[in-house]
Amino acid sequence: MAGNECAEQTPPLDSRSILLRKEILRVLEHSRRGHLGAAFSLVEILRVLYDDILHFKSTAPDWPARDRFILSKGHGCLALYVLLAEKGFFPREELERFCKPEGILGGHPDARKIPGVETSTGSLGHGLSAGLGMALHARMANAPHRVFVVLGDGECNEGSVWEAAMSAGKHRLSNLTAIVDYNKMQSYGSTAEVQNLEPFADKWRSFGFAVREVDGHDIAALREVLRAAPFDRDRPSAVICHTLKGKGIALTEGNPAWHHKSRISDDELRSLYDGIEDTPCVKPV
Amino acid sequence: MRQACLNAVYELARADDRVVFIGSDLGVGTLAAFRKEFPERFVMEGVSEANVLGMAAGLAMEGHIVYVNTLAVFLTRRAFEQAAIDIALHNLNVRLIGNGGGLVYAPLGPTHMAIEDVALMRAVPNMAIVAPADAREMQRIMPLVHAQEGPVYIRLAKGNDPIVTSEDEPLAFGRPVCCRSGADALILSTGITLRIALEAAELLAREGAEAGIAHCPTLKPLDRDALAHAMQPVPAVVSIEEHVLSGGLGSIAAEVIAETPWRRPKRFKRLGLPDAYPSRYGSQADLLKFYGLTPEHLAEAVLSLRDNTGSG
Numbered sequence: 001m002a003g004n005e006c007a008e009q010t011p012p013l014d015s016r017s018i019l020l021r022k023e024i025l026r027v028l029e030h031s032r033r034g035h036l037g038a039a040f041s042l043v044e045i046l047r048v049l050y051d052d053i054l055h056f057k058s059t060a061p062d063w064p065a066r067d068r069f070i071l072s073k074g075h076g077c078l079a080l081y082v083l084l085a086e087k088g089f090f091p092r093e094e095l096e097r098f099c100k101p102e103g104i105l106g107g108h109p110d111a112r113k114i115p116g117v118e119t120s121t122g123s124l125g126h127g128l129s130a131g132l133g134m135a136l137h138a139r140m141a142n143a144p145h146r147v148f149v150v151l152g153d154g155e156c157n158e159g160s161v162w163e164a165a166m167s168a169g170k171h172r173l174s175n176l177t178a179i180v181d182y183n184k185m186q187s188y189g190s191t192a193e194v195q196n197l198e199p200f201a202d203k204w205r206s207f208g209f210a211v212r213e214v215d216g217h218d219i220a221a222l223r224e225v226l227r228a229a230p231f232d233r234d235r236p237s238a239v240i241c242h243t244l245k246g247k248g249i250a251l252t253e254g255n256p257a258w259h260h261k262s263r264i265s266d267d268e269l270r271s272l273y274d275g276i277e278d279t280p281c282v283k284p285v
Numbered sequence: 286m287r288q289a290c291l292n293a294v295y296e297l298a299r300a301d302d303r304v305v306f307i308g309s310d311l312g313v314g315t316l317a318a319f320r321k322e323f324p325e326r327f328v329m330e331g332v333s334e335a336n337v338l339g340m341a342a343g344l345a346m347e348g349h350i351v352y353v354n355t356l357a358v359f360l361t362r363r364a365f366e367q368a369a370i371d372i373a374l375h376n377l378n379v380r381l382i383g384n385g386g387g388l389v390y391a392p393l394g395p396t397h398m399a400i401e402d403v404a405l406m407r408a409v410p411n412m413a414i415v416a417p418a419d420a421r422e423m424q425r426i427m428p429l430v431h432a433q434e435g436p437v438y439i440r441l442a443k444g445n446d447p448i449v450t451s452e453d454e455p456l457a458f459g460r461p462v463c464c465r466s467g468a469d470a471l472i473l474s475t476g477i478t479l480r481i482a483l484e485a486a487e488l489l490a491r492e493g494a495e496a497g498i499a500h501c502p503t504l505k506p507l508d509r510d511a512l513a514h515a516m517q518p519v520p521a522v523v524s525i526e527e528h529v530l531s532g533g534l535g536s537i538a539a540e541v542i543a544e545t546p547w548r549r550p551k552r553f554k555r556l557g558l559p560d561a562y563p564s565r566y567g568s569q570a571d572l573l574k575f576y577g578l579t580p581e582h583l584a585e586a587v588l589s590l591r592d593n594t595g596s597g
Contacts, residue, residue, distance in 0.1 A: 111375060119346060123370055129336045130371060133343020140305075140325050141347075160367075163336035170331075 010217040012280040013248060017043055017219070021248045023082045023095070025272050031098040032269075033262040034107065037246040037255070038152065039078035041183040041216070045241050046071075048222040049148060049179075050083045058088040061115040067145050068118050068134045072127020073152030073181060074108035075260070080117075081105050089116035125158025127151065128178060132168050135176040135236075146230075150179045154186030157195045162207065169208020174230040177237040178209065181216060183245035187259050201240055209238040216241025219285040249275035286442045289420035290382055293427035294352045295319045298326060301431070305344050309337045309355035334359045338367035338379070345377035350431065356390075357383025357399035357440060361406055368436070373411045376435040381406075386416060386440035386476060387527030388563065388572040395562040399440070404532025406438040407505050413458075414504040416440040418479035422450040422502055429458040442477045443569055449480045450500075459506040463515050467495030470521040470587045473512075475501040475534045478525040481573075484580035489587055496587050507537060513545045521552040521590035525583055527573065530557040552590040556583060 013021075020043050028034055049069065050056075057063040071080050078098075085092045090104065097103025104113040108122025119130045131149040138145055155161060168176055182200065184191050191197055204211045210231035214221050222241070229237040245259070246252030251271055261268075298304035298319060307328045308315060320327040330337050334355060341351040353360070360368065360381045372379045383402060390397035406412050413433060417423040419442075430437050454462050464479075465486055474482040479500045486496045499515040501507060516522050522542065526534040535555030542551050558576055565575060573579065 119342065120370065120374055123366060125335070126339055126367065126371055129339020129367070130343040130346070132336070133340040133345075134347055135343075136328070136340065137344050137347035137349065160333075160335040160339065163331075163333035164339065167330055167333065167336055167340065 010215055012282045013217070014219065014282050014284045016284045017047065018248070018276060018279060018281050020047060020079070020082055021276055024078045025276065027078055027081065027095045027098045028264055029269055030096045032264045033099060034078050035075040035260045036078065037185070037252055037258040038073060038076040040247045040249070040252060041243040041245045042076045042079040042150070042181050043248070044217045044219055044222055045150060045179060045181060046079050046083050048219060048226055050087055052223050053226045054148065055145065056116070058116065061089060065143070065145055068131065068147040070118050070121065070127040070131050070149045071109060072121050072149050073124065073155050074121030076152065076181065077107070077109045080109060084114070084116045090114070124152065124155040125160035128161055128164035128168070131176060132164050132173065135173045136171060138175050139173065146175045146177065148177045148179060150181060153180060153182045153184060153191050153197060156180065156197055165204065165207040165209065168236040172234050173236045174233050177229045177239065179239045179241060181243055182240050183243040185245040185254060185256055185259070187256070189256055204238040204240070208235055210235045211238045211240065213240045213242065216243035217247055248279055250278070251275045286417065286420045286423045286446055287384060287444050289423040290427065290439065290441060291316055291354070293424060297427065297431050298323055301350065303348060303350045305349045305351045307337055307341055307351060307353045309334055309359065311354060334364040335367050338364045339371050341379045342367070342371035342375065342377055345372070345379050346375065350378045352380045352382060354382040355384065356397060357386050357402050358397055361399065361402040361438070365405060368406070368412070369409045372436045373409045376411045378435065380430060380437045380439060382439045382441060384441050386442060388569045389443045391563070391569050391572045392566050394566065398563055400558050400563065401529050401532065402440060403504055403528050407532055411435050413437040413506060414440065415502055416476035416504055417502045418450050418477055418500060419446050419448045421448050421452065422456070425456050426502055429456070433458060440476060446477050447480055449483055456502070459503045460508045460511050461499040461501045461515060463497065463499050465498040467497040468519065469494045469591050470496045470523060471516055471519045472496050472498045472583065472587065473501060473522065473524040473534055473538050474498060475504055475526055478527055478578065481525060481578060481580050481583055485583035485587065488580055488584040492588065494588060494591060501534060504534060504537065509541050512538070512541050516542065516551060520549065521587065523554045523556065523583065523586050523590060525556040525578060527578060528557055529560060530555050531560065533557065552593060554586050554590055556586060
């Protein structure tokens with residue numbers, strides 16, 4: 001599977017995916033800022049993780065047997081916050097205080113403040129190492145919980161990602177799954193132009209991971225792949241999710257201008273709401 | 286001193302099953318007994334300091350007390366962001382054991398000399414810093430380090446440094462050790478500069494000058510009231526450190542002196558490394574001499590301040 005091939009064959013978003021994106025727009029309505037493109041490409045990945053894969057207790061975020069989840073691409077946090085609120089980690093009203101002085105939700109996730117966030121991210125290239133430490137602990141403690149880390153593609157420019165990947169391969173941590181939101185667009189432009197990652201799956205494979213590729217907006221396919229992890233009982237898993245940055249609204253799809261926006265105007269907000277209403281929608285999968 | 290530190294880590298691991306050791310491509314045989322006894326808690330990673338510190342953070346988040354060991358420059362310069370964000374931001378129980386604080390690696394050049402490590406770590410919120418004078422003090426301070434909540438940077442000296450501390454001096458985390466008293470001046474030392482201070486005090490005594498010594502095996506936190514109390518009776522203070530003059534012991538002393546309402550102003554001098562990367566090789570002792578970090582030069586600095594005290 002290469003390029004945007006699978007993203008182009010994506011089935012239409014279902015009503016739950018549309019609803020989650022509307023909830024992100026509601027956050028933007030209050031904050032007028034945020035990494036919208038990065039969040040929209042993540043929605044289905046996080047939705048499947050929180051709906052179908054991760055074991056957690058939102059009323060007891062430190063439950064020792066929980067699976068550990070790290071959003072290493074911390075700038076995609078709008079999608080995470082919406083899901084954490086929906087799952088009951090904190091009240092939905094908290095979303096209205098995104099980036100506000102009195103709020104707990106900042107432009108990148110802060111583990112000191114947000115129930116359900118394992119480690120603070122924002123500076124790229126940190127999450128996989130932290131997850132590796134957590135996975136090593138689980139193995140030392142003979143604990144069955146697993147560790148999932150979502151990385152961005154631009155994030156994979158960081159050398160520390162590959163230090164961590166090399167180490168995870170060495171330790172044969174099958175309880176660790178790296179998931180890459182491969183939307184092929186970073187801040188300045190396309191990943192092909194800024195820092196080509198290909199052959200991306202081969203890179204992960206050569207670092208000792210068992211690799212699967214999937215359409216990162218196809219709920220059924222994501223479920224199938226993530227349920228199948230670990231793909232090898234002797235190796236960490238990597239899931240390369242082919243996604244579309246800004247997925248869900250024609251205006252934002254593949255548009256680097258929507259990587260991050262501040263001072264979002266009323267007109268822009270209206271365009272976003274109109275855009276999401278125009279997006280074809282099917283019943284939940 | 287390094288051996289004393291690593292031996293202490295091994296002993297701590299025997300007593301506390303939360304202890305994990307991570308090295309970054311250390312010398313062959315390092316902590317072999319630890320590895321043999323607790324293989325699952327001994328991790329030797331490759332040359333990948335950023336990842337090592339991130340891993341340490343992940344382990345500490347799960348309740349481990351993680352001792353990380355590699356060269357001081359790589360812990361502090363190379364992996365600074367991981368030290369700050371992964372470890373210090375979350376106030377995690379990670380101990381960074383930095384080999385070769387100061388000019389230890391003089392023959393290896395500026396890439397390996399940790400001349401600004403204290404300043405870097407001191408600027409990081411939650412990070413504590415210890416710099417013992419010798420193996421005995423290292424041995425005594427390690428249980429205190431272990432008991433700390435939050436990250437600690439441990440600055441190691443060369444090894445086989447002369448033993449200059451005493452078992453009898455009370456040692457408390459974050460407090461200066463007043464190991465000599467004298468009415469004419471106070472010398473502040475940290476790490477191996479205690480030896481230089483002690484020798485300088487002897488030289489001064491022969492000249493009829495009495496210099497006290499307040500040694501700081503902990504640089505952060507540091508009880509500023511205790512430091513001011515030690516400075517209070519003397520007219521002159523001289524600090525000496527194997528570190529650039531900005532951000533280390535001399536800066537701490539300057540802050541305390543500037544912010545304390547003295548009845549009579551203090552005369553003050555900082556001895557340390559200049560704002561320059563070392564441009565010479567040789568031994569640590571050669572470079573200490575080159576930069577004037579010697580008992581003779583320290584004694585001169587004290588006498589110069591004493592002789593000018595009245596006119597100030």
